[in-house]
Amino acid sequence: MVDLMSIQKNAQQIAEAIASVLGIDVEIADNNLIRVAGTGIYRDYVGQSMASQGYIYREVMRLGYEIVIDNPGKHELCQPCEQKGHCSEKYEIVYPINVDGVSIGVIGLLCFDDEKARRVKQNQDSYLTFLGKMAETLALKIKEENYLKGLVYSNRYFKSVIDCLEEGLITTALDGKIVHYNKTAQNLLGKKVSSSDASLELLFGSKRAEEIIDVAGKGQKVLEKEIRLDAGSEKLQLMIHARPITAERGVQGIAIALNHFTKIKRLVNRYSGNEISYTVDDILGSSEAVRRLREKIKSIASSNSTVLIRGESGTGKELVARAIHNCGSRRQGPFVAINCSAIPESLLESELFGYEDGAFTGARKGGKMGKFELADKGTLFLDEIGDMAQYLQVKLLRVLQERQIERIGGLSPIPVDVRVIAATNRDLEKMIAQGEFREDLYYRINVIPIDVAPLRERKEDIEVLCRHFIEVYNQQLNKEVRGMTEDFRRKLWEYSWPGNVRELQNAIEYAMNLADGDVLSVEHLPVAIREAQEQDEEETFKLDMLERRTIVRCLKRYGTTVEGKKKAAKALGIGIATLYRKMARYGIKDVDV
Numbered sequence: 318m319v320d321l322m323s324i325q326k327n328a329q330q331i332a333e334a335i336a337s338v339l340g341i342d343v344e345i346a347d348n349n350l351i352r353v354a355g356t357g358i359y360r361d362y363v364g365q366s367m368a369s370q371g372y373i374y375r376e377v378m379r380l381g382y383e384i385v386i387d388n389p390g391k392h393e394l395c396q397p398c399e400q401k402g403h404c405s406e407k408y409e410i411v412y413p414i415n416v417d418g419v420s421i422g423v424i425g426l427l428c429f430d431d432e433k434a435r436r437v438k439q440n441q442d443s444y445l446t447f448l449g450k451m452a453e454t455l456a457l458k459i460k461e462e463n464y465l466k467g468l469v470y471s472n473r474y475f476k477s478v479i480d481c482l483e484e485g486l487i488t489t490a491l492d493g494k495i496v497h498y499n500k501t502a503q504n505l506l507g508k509k510v511s512s513s514d515a516s517l518e519l520l521f522g523s524k525r526a527e528e529i530i531d532v533a534g535k536g537q538k539v540l541e542k543e544i545r546l547d548a549g550s551e552k553l554q555l556m557i558h559a560r561p562i563t564a565e566r567g568v569q570g571i572a573i574a575l576n577h578f579t580k581i582k583r584l585v586n587r588y589s590g591n592e593i594s595y596t597v598d599d600i601l602g603s604s605e606a607v608r609r610l611r612e613k614i615k616s617i618a619s620s621n622s623t624v625l626i627r628g629e630s631g632t633g634k635e636l637v638a639r640a641i642h643n644c645g646s647r648r649q650g651p652f653v654a655i656n657c658s659a660i661p662e663s664l665l666e667s668e669l670f671g672y673e674d675g676a677f678t679g680a681r682k683g684g685k686m687g688k689f690e691l692a693d694k695g696t697l698f699l700d701e702i703g704d705m706a707q708y709l710q711v712k713l714l715r716v717l718q719e720r721q722i723e724r725i726g727g728l729s730p731i732p733v734d735v736r737v738i739a740a741t742n743r744d745l746e747k748m749i750a751q752g753e754f755r756e757d758l759y760y761r762i763n764v765i766p767i768d769v770a771p772l773r774e775r776k777e778d779i780e781v782l783c784r785h786f787i788e789v790y791n792q793q794l795n796k797e798v799r800g801m802t803e804d805f806r807r808k809l810w811e812y813s814w815p816g817n818v819r820e821l822q823n824a825i826e827y828a829m830n831l832a833d834g835d836v837l838s839v840e841h842l843p844v845a846i847r848e849a850q851e852q853d854e855e856e857t858f859k860l861d862m863l864e865r866r867t868i869v870r871c872l873k874r875y876g877t878t879v880e881g882k883k884k885a886a887k888a889l890g891i892g893i894a895t896l897y898r899k900m901a902r903y904g905i906k907d908v909d910v
């Protein structure tokens with residue numbers, strides 16, 4: 318609340334006015350008994366405390382109404398006063414200044430000679446009415462100041478609120494002149510928005526400005542528009558939402574929200590799971606093939622060259638692509654995946670490159686951003702690239718060469734900074750020979766080839782993968798499975814895994830659901846795996862299997878202590894170091910024996 322001291326100038330003016338009309342000295346004090354204003358002899362004491370002699374003033378503020386002292390020194394309120402015996406006052410009127418029922422100060426009218434005292438006495442009623450009006454004027458001034466202070470405060474408050482927004486915000490008058498803008502808008506648009514002649518036309522050009530101003534004429538309609546601007550050396554891509562500001566007297570202006578596309582992309586990527594981060598350490602396996610795969614990923618991750626990952630379905634190609642992204646310098650950017658075979662040909666083009674407003678019948682209003690734009694500064698994973706239609710292969714090749722895309726129906730190219738990782742399980746060379754895949758694109762994407770071996774060629778990975786999946790499903794299903802029987806292992810080993818790691822994962826999930834104890838056994842396996850026959854062409858793996866089984870049998874006989882292992886190695890006709898190596902290769906752990 319504003320106090321009397323903060324309107325000191327007004328108080329002094331009123332004191333002077335009273336003094337000149339009535340010809341009598343006046344002082345005004347606040348509720349701390351500080352003299353706020355004064356005329357005549359009191360003028361020199363403005364700002365000083367009257368606490369030691371302000372009995373009457375204090376009493377008037379306590380009561381909230383005026384007091385007339387016609388016999389100063391003798392009046393009962395004068396009794397405690399130090400000046401009681403030698404008071405020079407002859408007559409005194411004290412009037413309270415009340416604001417909303419609370420006294421915030423007083424006006425004191427003081428007579429020092431008999432003639433003035435007589436005059437006041439004679440006209441006491443009209444003097445009191447006049448002082449009342451003056452007290453009211455001061456009270457009104459205080460209220461007005463309070464109101465203005467409140468306005469300034471709420472203005473500052475709302476300004477800090479809109480400055481907190483991550484969204485840029487501009488408001489304009491109906492002619493497009495900028496009225497307000499927040500910090501984000503200033504950061505996005507720079508001086509253009511804060512200059513004294515700032516207008517929509519200056520910011521966005523006359524055509525866009527007209528479209529936005531048109532919003533005001535259409536009442537409640539919201540305009541959603543994508544805008545590209547030149548911001549120095551950079552191109553600024555913004556999404557704007559304009560809506561009319563409606564007040565009591567109808568539409569008063571336009572509010573425009575601005576969003577930078579980088580922020581929109583970040584949100585899309587976050588909520589579409591594009592930020593799941595897998596690293597090389599998530600690629601499990603003890604085989605030489607997987608070991609080399611992890612090394613290769615590390616060595617090529619920081620390059621920007623296109624990668625072609627080849628491997629059967631379920632071998633972990635997407636996992637590899639994510640690991641490349643997360644090991645390299647683009648890991649802060651998005652990883653966007655698209656499966657070229659899962660999307661109808663007609664939609665794939667717009668999914669990849671996006672489209673402009675009204676590009677074709679059925680196109681979403683305001684246009685759409687494609688995966689290339691979403692993957693800007695990150696990685697685009699093109700899964701099943703072998704299934705991409707030829708005309709899109711041409712478009713893709715152009716994008717890879719020119720590093721810019723053109724939206725469907727778009728007029729200007731949009732630069733994109735994207736590392737492409739493609740994957741396929743098809744024989745691209747054969748497809749080229751049959752004219753189904755473009756040779757030029759093949760060379761463009763096959764800069765860094767990576768092969769992911771099928772699981773049947775690296776069966777030693779089964780053990781570590783199984784252990785991992787058992788842990789995963791122990792957590793998910795709240796179970797406590799600790800191992801697998803030897804028969805269970807043998808079945809997994811003998812099976813040819815056409816669906817690779819994905820199939821293995823599903824088989825373990827299935828078994829974990831069925832398991833009731835702490836060990837997985839053959840009856841928990843899906844029928845297809847349980848009853849699969851060993852195939853002749855997998856003779857080599859049968860030999861492996863035989864070797865593994867023999868080692869396990871031998872360890873069972875001699876035990877897994879160091880001494881037992883030495884005996885087992887001797888019985889097998891191999892050195893102890895070879896036994897350890899083979900145990901590691903086949904994933905044989907002491908506890909399994």
Ligand SMILES: Nc1ncnc2c1ncn2[C@@H]1O[C@H](COP(=O)(O)OP(=O)(O)OP(=O)(O)O)[C@@H](O)[C@H]1O
Nearest residue numbers: 599600601602629630631632633634635636818819
């Ligand atoms: N080496 C591995 N370590 C751990 N998990 C793996 C490994 N390889 C594959 N997986 C898991 O197997 C499943 C299939 O992997 P992914 O989707 O990467 O295969 P893909 O080759 O891309 O399959 P598709 O060709 O069908 O798209 C995923 O759950 C993945 O996490």
